[in-house]
Amino acid sequence: MILSPSPHLHTSRTVRGTMLRVCAALLPAWATGLWVFGLPVLWLTLVCILSCMLTEWAITRLMLRRSCTLGDCSSLLTGLLLAMNLPPTLPLWMAVAGSVVAVGIAKMCFGGLGCNIFNPALAGRVFLLISFPAAMTEWLLPDGTTGATILGQLKANMIAPADAPLTGLFFGDMAGSAGEIGSAALILGGIYLLCTRIIHWEIPCAILVAVALMDLCLGFPPLVDIFSGGLLLGAIFMATDYTTSPMTSRGMLLYGAAIGIITVCIRRWGAYPEGMSFAILLMNGFTPLINTYMRPKRFSPKPAEGAAK
Amino acid sequence: MRTKTFRIGGIHPPEHKDASTAIEWLELPRQVILPLSQHIGAPARASVEKGQHVERLQQVGECPSFVSAGIHTPISGTVKAIENLPMAGGMPQQCIVIVASEEDHAADTAAYENYRRQLEEGTGPDIATAMAESAENIRAAIRDAGIVGLGGAAFPSHVKYTLKADQRPEVLIINACECEPYLRCDDALMQAFASHIIGGIELLMKAIGAPRAVIGIEENKPESIAALAARIPAGSRIEIQVLKTKYPQGGEKQLIEAITGRRVASGALPISVGAVVANVATAFAVREACVDGTPLTHRVVSVTGEGIPAEMRRNYMVAIGTPLGELPGVPADGAKVIVGGPMMGRTAVDLRGPVTKGCSGLTILPPQTRPAPGPCIRCAACVSACPMGLEPYLLSRYGMLRMWDEARALDVADCLECGACSYSCPSGRPLLDYIRLAKQRSRK
Numbered sequence: 001m002i003l004s005p006s007p008h009l010h011t012s013r014t015v016r017g018t019m020l021r022v023c024a025a026l027l028p029a030w031a032t033g034l035w036v037f038g039l040p041v042l043w044l045t046l047v048c049i050l051s052c053m054l055t056e057w058a059i060t061r062l063m064l065r066r067s068c069t070l071g072d073c074s075s076l077l078t079g080l081l082l083a084m085n086l087p088p089t090l091p092l093w094m095a096v097a098g099s100v101v102a103v104g105i106a107k108m109c110f111g112g113l114g115c116n117i118f119n120p121a122l123a124g125r126v127f128l129l130i131s132f133p134a135a136m137t138e139w140l141l142p143d144g145t146t147g148a149t150i151l152g153q154l155k156a157n158m159i160a161p162a163d164a165p166l167t168g169l170f171f172g173d174m175a176g177s178a179g180e181i182g183s184a185a186l187i188l189g190g191i192y193l194l195c196t197r198i199i200h201w202e203i204p205c206a207i208l209v210a211v212a213l214m215d216l217c218l219g220f221p222p223l224v225d226i227f228s229g230g231l232l233l234g235a236i237f238m239a240t241d242y243t244t245s246p247m248t249s250r251g252m253l254l255y256g257a258a259i260g261i262i263t264v265c266i267r268r269w270g271a272y273p274e275g276m277s278f279a280i281l282l283m284n285g286f287t288p289l290i291n292t293y294m295r296p297k298r299f300s301p302k303p304a305e306g307a308a309k
Numbered sequence: 310m311r312t313k314t315f316r317i318g319g320i321h322p323p324e325h326k327d328a329s330t331a332i333e334w335l336e337l338p339r340q341v342i343l344p345l346s347q348h349i350g351a352p353a354r355a356s357v358e359k360g361q362h363v364e365r366l367q368q369v370g371e372c373p374s375f376v377s378a379g380i381h382t383p384i385s386g387t388v389k390a391i392e393n394l395p396m397a398g399g400m401p402q403q404c405i406v407i408v409a410s411e412e413d414h415a416a417d418t419a420a421y422e423n424y425r426r427q428l429e430e431g432t433g434p435d436i437a438t439a440m441a442e443s444a445e446n447i448r449a450a451i452r453d454a455g456i457v458g459l460g461g462a463a464f465p466s467h468v469k470y471t472l473k474a475d476q477r478p479e480v481l482i483i484n485a486c487e488c489e490p491y492l493r494c495d496d497a498l499m500q501a502f503a504s505h506i507i508g509g510i511e512l513l514m515k516a517i518g519a520p521r522a523v524i525g526i527e528e529n530k531p532e533s534i535a536a537l538a539a540r541i542p543a544g545s546r547i548e549i550q551v552l553k554t555k556y557p558q559g560g561e562k563q564l565i566e567a568i569t570g571r572r573v574a575s576g577a578l579p580i581s582v583g584a585v586v587a588n589v590a591t592a593f594a595v596r597e598a599c600v601d602g603t604p605l606t607h608r609v610v611s612v613t614g615e616g617i618p619a620e621m622r623r624n625y626m627v628a629i630g631t632p633l634g635e636l637p638g639v640p641a642d643g644a645k646v647i648v649g650g651p652m653m654g655r656t657a658v659d660l661r662g663p664v665t666k667g668c669s670g671l672t673i674l675p676p677q678t679r680p681a682p683g684p685c686i687r688c689a690a691c692v693s694a695c696p697m698g699l700e701p702y703l704l705s706r707y708g709m710l711r712m713w714d715e716a717r718a719l720d721v722a723d724c725l726e727c728g729a730c731s732y733s734c735p736s737g738r739p740l741l742d743y744i745r746l747a748k749q750r751s752r753k
Contacts, residue, residue: 001659002645002676005742007652007728009322009490013690013735015683072683114684114736200689242688247700298698299317299562300575300723 015113019073021198023080025189026237030084032185033178036142037088041178047092049079051099059108074113075103081121081237084179085230085277086128088140094132098124118284119244122277129277139175149175151229151273161220169227179237180230190236199240202249206256207235207263214264225264234259234276244284251287251294259283312528314553315563318696320729321555322652324529325490328613328622330497334425335637337417341630342394343369343380343405347665348457349464350376355405361388365417366604369405372452378465378666379455380405383606383628385413397633397648397662398655404663407630424603425626428502436508439599440515447516447599454598455605455666460484460559460588461649463667466595469587470517472580479583481519482568483510483592485526485533486552486559489650492670494609495589497624499526499533502593504540509592510547512599517585521546524589525564529554556652557727561586563696575723590669605629611670612636614651616644627664634660639671647672652728680737691730691740697723701730701740708743708750716747724748 034041056075060066070076082102086095102124110116129136141147150169153159168174172181179186193199208226215222225231230238239245239259246255259279266275346352353370357363363382370380386409393401409417427433439447452467472478483506487495499506510522526534528551541547550568552558562573564586571582579586587595590608597603606629613622621638633639639646639660647654651672691701699720707716721744730740 001642001657003656003658004645004679005739005745006647006654006726007732007741008645008647008654008656008672008674008677009651009732010680010737011320011322011733011735013733014680014737015686015735018688018735112684114686200693242686247687247689247692247702295719296692296695296698296700297317298720298723299566299572299696300698300720301572302575 015072015074018198019077021196022193022237023073023077025192026080026084026179028185028188029179029182029233030080032172032182033084033088036172036181037140037178040088040140041083043092044086044088044090044095044178045080045083047095048083048086048099049076051096052076052079052082052103055100055103056108059104060112069112072113078102078107078120081179082124084233085121085125085177087136087138088178089138089146090128090135094128094135098128101127114243116243117287118281119238119241122238122281126277126281141175142173147175149229149273150224151267155267155273161224164221164224164228166223166227169224174228176229180233183227183232186232186236190232193236199236200249200252202252203240203245203256204235206253207231207239207260210257210260211264214261218264218268220268225267229267229274230276231263234280238276239280239283244287246287246290246294248291248294248296251290254294255283255287255290258286312551312553313567314555314558315567315696317698318694318729319555319557319563320694320733322490322732324554325615326493326496326529327619328491328493328611328624330493330500330532330624332497332501332609332624332626334626335628335631337384337409337414337421337628338631338635339414340389340406340408341382341384341628342632342663343382343407343630344396344402344663344665345370345380345404346402347380347463347629347667348378349462350374350378350468352403353377353380355391357388357405359388359391362386363388363407365420366606368455368604369407376465376468378457379453379604381455381604381606382407383630384409385417386410395659395662397657397659399658428505431504434600436511436596436600439512442599444516444518447512450599451516451595453604454594456591456594456598457605457666458588459590459594459608459666459669461653461667461669463665466587466591470513470585472517472585476580477583478517478519478580478585480569481510481514481517481522482564482584482586483522483524483589484559484561484564484586485524485530485589486564487530488527488554488556488559489652489654490556491613491672492611492650493613494611494624494669496530496533497611498590498593498609499530500536503533503536505596506589506592507537507540507547508600509594509596512595513587513592514546519585521548523568524549525552525558525568526550527552527554527558556729557696557725560696560725560727562725575720605666608664608666608668610636610664610668612638612673613670614647614673616640616673616675629666630663632661632663633657633671636664636671638673640673643676645674645676647674652732653726679739682738683736685736685738688735690733690735694729694733696727696729697725699724701744704747705738705740705743708745708747711750713747713751717751717753721748721751
């Protein structure tokens with residue numbers, strides 16, 4: 001006889017399947033980047049993915065002498081996300097350094113999958129941004145020259161918010177990283193993730209609503225903020241990272257709203273043109289606190305004091 | 310009509326409701342094993358002695374206290390032994406073993422055949438006489454028939470339906486959800502004996518003094534819904550509420566919330582919100598006890614699951630006390646035999662163990678291993694699935710680390726052990742195993 005405690009059924013969903021589906025959802029946006037910026041995107045992506053996976057393999061197998069964990073495909077996703085967050089023409093050795101920091105420090109130092117506090121891909125990106133500010137802000141334009149992103153031009157008052165080319169922003173005709181320029185493709189991926197219930201609606205919606213409301217209050221066109229920079233990429237794919245985001249519906253709403261507000265604050269008043277990475281990392285740090293104070297609503301009301309049962 | 314449902318959590322596992330909904334009547338067994346404790350509460354006391362001859366439907370175990378249930382024999386015969394025998398779960402229990410002689414068996418078979426014909430043709434005694442009895446007498450008849458909740462909990466029914474003077478029932482809720490995947494015993498019973506069930510509901514309403522009754526049934530049972538709807542007399546205070554197919558819709562607290570919108574507090578009984586809940590099979594048993602005088606000696610049992618061929622997935626009317634291994638299609642070995650449904654049922658260790666009152670079916674699954682657990686990725690699937698609004702990932706961690714006080718502070722006692730958390734975990738973590746541990750050990 002075969003013995004086991006209940007339940008005896010199990011969902012067909014797995015960690016590996018979830019990671020691969022997120023990768024699949026990223027593909028349209030990645031393809032947009034490849035189409036606009038060409039082969040550098042491909043090399044950058046391959047280097048990031050390989051160095052992320054190699055870092056995890058080296059740490060688990062050579063340093064910890066544990067079984068290989070590459071099968072969960074989480075470092076594949078980290079590599080892909082990191083590549084989509086970097087300027088396509090970034091020197092490849094910098095991409096390797098960013099990957100090692102992302103997986104080696106932000107993820108494996110904290111205990112590996114599920115234990116990290118900060119989003120590994122964003123930690124890698126911010127490490128590069130602080131270490132190599134020049135290389136990290138030199139963006140390829142679709143016509144092959146280099147220049148500033150729309151957000152960079154806005155920050156430097158080179159263009160007025162009202163003059164930002166919205167259709168260009170929407171279909172990827174702008175400078176930026178491979179992953180952030182294709183707003184339409186990102187939205188497509190987001191719809192796929194929402195429909196397959198891989199991500200919860202709360203985080204992306206809270207971010208978008210918070211950004212839109214902040215912008216309306218400040219008299220800034222909300223669509224320019226939403227379709228420029230890494231906002232959509234961050235809202236759909238980075239802020240929704242399971243491990244580093246809150247566990248409850250209410251917590252997710254608070255977390256998302258805070259990310260939206262912090263992002264707009266940085267973009268309007270901060271030193272950087274782009275604020276999404278910092279906002280997400282900041283709120284990653286608050287996630288344990290949010291989980292502690294925003295517990296799910298219990299089904300059962302507590303029995304009244306002294307009430308007869 | 311709009312379908313209703315409970316509001317927090319829930320999952321939708323594959324239904325696998327592919328067993329036939331016909332009820333096959335199995336021949337009476339030559340030997341039955343009647344455990345004295347098939348219910349919650351004090352075990353019954355054997356009222357017969359070894360070597361004594363007993364008649365079919367005779368009481369062989371009596372209640373030693375109020376919260377207990379009597380035991381009756383489904384066959385005539387001689388008491389062969391009163392001894393400790395293994396149950397399906399492996400634990401031994403005091404049982405009365407009754408063996409029928411050839412003459413006993415022939416006489417019983419004729420009487421049983423007659424009972425079956427009456428039931429199927431609806432030619433048995435009329436319900437009017439039973440309905441004329443007082444509420445007290447109906448409850449006494451329920452007690453004398455040894456009826457317990459047949460949904461699985463097996464709580465003695467007469468205790469549940471004896472309300473205190475200050476308890477006012479507003480609604481009797483009939484649990485016809487059968488939300489466990491695979492099982493179809495209630496579905497089969499409703500399709501075959503809808504009018505008997507309606508009769509049982511009327512008797513129960515009278516027994517507890519409920520002004521109305523609502524049958525809560527999941528929308529994946531259209532035949533049963535139609536069968537019941539056709540048998541509800543005009544002007545009746547019984548109504549049907551179709552519910553969304555969602556697990557655990559048949560959880561008592563979830564069902565009450567779905568139907569009345571009220572939530573039963575932690576540790577409180579349904580009557581605290583004016584509800585009394587009974588399973589459909591219980592309503593059927595109540596009708597048989599009050600109208601026909603037949604004590605609870607038979608029940609419908611599903612034998613289903615991927616571990617047996619599709620044509621063997623059926624429902625049987627079985628004598629309580631029949632060893633599980635004697636049910637048609639139950640493999641002797643090489644499969645996982647679950648007593649109950651796959652979400653909350655327990656695996657059987659010993660197929661010599663008998664069918665008990667609370668046994669709704671056997672789910673037989675191919676030998677399968679659990680997925681190897683990976684690390685928690687904090688995806689919140691368990692939090693979204695928990696119908697009690699708990700944090701399974703955290704409670705199971707506390708169980709693992711033996712942090713009982715912390716688990717108690719986070720309401721581990723509210724857990725109904727439905728298994729939705731373990732089911733939904735993409736990392737295959739055994740969440741409920743550790744939550745169960747924490748729930749038991751944190752009890753004050």
